[in-house]
Amino acid sequence: MKKILLIALGLFMFMAIYGGMNYYVYKSIVAGIEIAGITLILVRLSFWVLGTAYIGGQILKRKVTTSNLTYLGSVWMGILGISMTIFLVRDLSAWLLPIDNDLYLVAYMIILIMIIYSFFKVKAGPKIKCVDINRSKNNGKSTSIIHLADIHLGVMTSEKWLEDVVKKVNDLNGDMVVITGDMVDDSFHIVKKFAPKMASIKAKNGVFAVAGNHEHYQGIHNFYEFCKAANITVLDNESIMVDDKINLIGIDDNLVKSGTLYQKVGELIGKDKDSYNVLLLHQPVGFNKLSEMGVHLQLSGHTHKGQLPPLNMLVPIKYPYSYGLHSLGNSHIYTTSGTGTWGPPMRLFTNSEIVRINVS
Incomplete structure (x- = not known):
């Protein structure tokens, strides 16, 4: 009730x-x-x-x-x-x-x-943005992460647009591709036609995704079905060791509302002191505390950088790290403006983007 x-x-x-x-x-x-x-x-x-x-x-x-x-x-x-x-x-x-x-x-x-x-x-499609981050751990080699978010696949998505996005991603030749929420924004029977194209994304260490708020709005089962069809690994409040001691942590957006975010991340922080902890979290929240807990890099989306007025002016009020790269000590957060758009197929004072993050 x-x-x-x-x-x-x-x-x-x-x-x-x-x-x-x-x-x-x-x-x-x-x-x-x-x-x-x-x-x-x-x-x-x-x-x-x-x-x-x-x-x-x-x-x-x-x-x-x-x-x-x-x-x-x-x-x-x-x-x-x-x-x-x-x-x-x-x-x-x-x-x-x-x-x-x-x-x-x-x-x-x-x-x-x-x-x-x-x-x-x-x-014009999403722009390519390159970001360099110095890894706080001296061990390990350089790693390139292709960061996508807020693709919003649905009834308004153009197959040609998605084809161009996938081509741009593959041309970047990243070690891994991560999608930080709001990829699926409709029922599976509507978005399943996009699965073969998403499955063609190439990354040496795989493609990983977490659920955002829109996946829950549409029914989380649609997200799981799509990721299975598109050969995308879902990190559902779990972690996986990727490449050279990168502990990739994926958190479902629901944990932000439930109040158990910090507890779960604490359980998934790499116990190896040489682990480099990368957190995939749809909303750019909690960075101050998460950095203290041992998260070295947080990747988020959700904000669209406002996308259109008047949200361009309102979003930074709610989210201090609403866009771009920020750091606290040896920890970083990158919040992307999103690969696609939600609602209006329009943007003003902001760009759609595909982000290549070089962790060296």
């Missing part, structure tokens, strides 16, 4: 916030343009259709194919986020500055440019 109430509360909060965003953008648009009669009715109808498209697609997808409806709703979420941010800046400027121009035309132009640019950023 408690779980049902929490789900209901979360859904209510989402609907309230999302509905408020739609209403604010609608009011901002009609305030800057004189609309009346049938045109106003059409605008209102459009907001109702667009505002409910994504939710409708998610509800209906278990019965019928809703890729077009989901895509429409996802794009609208991105447009809504960008529009709300720019209109807020416009309203704040009008309130603070004694200017005659209401700036609505400027806001419309900026919104249009940002929307178009955000599509092109994703269309």
Whole structure:
């Protein structure tokens, strides 16, 4: 009963916030343009259709194919986020500055440019980013880790896009490939067509993955089925010795909520003093304490570096290590902005990326 109430509360909060965003953008648009009669009715109808498209697609997808409806709703979420941010800046400027121009035309132009640019950023595909880390242990050879996260395979994923991602990964010729959550974002019958392509990823020591929050949203069994079909090793709150004394620890995202994260990691820390402990954890949390416990390198994702406004500004408030490489003593954390996108196939002020980490 408690779980049902929490789900209901979360859904209510989402609907309230999302509905408020739609209403604010609608009011901002009609305030800057004189609309009346049938045109106003059409605008209102459009907001109702667009505002409910994504939710409708998610509800209906278990019965019928809703890729077009989901895509429409996802794009609208991105447009809504960008529009709300720019209109807020416009309203704040009008309130603070004694200017005659209401700036609505400027806001419309900026919104249009940002929307178009955000599509092109994703269309270009993930960029390759190389990161060098000095291993605190003097023993052992250099190791290259290809870090992916937030691929979000689902009804909106293009097979051509995934093919390009796999080619880029293979061209990097890494010793191992790790996927830190949110790889599978739909039912297995929808994503199974991507398994052969993911199975073609080449890495000397294998491909490893952990579950993120979206794997649990869609049903964790879909994740396990996909990884089995794609020949990906799932690290489910366990560790494995890889390459030259690298103790690879994989933690399911559920442990973050359960409060048992530190206890489990403590059990899996390499007992050999020469072990180099690499932690795969979807959310970039707990690094301060985990570094004290003996984690030498934490690899995370989840944040997308905000992906779109206004989240670009909000995500760093919740996650201090929201993006990039950070260090504490001899320990490091790298949080990737993600290989794909969630929801809107759009990015602004951030790139999708494939990260090659050279541990030397």
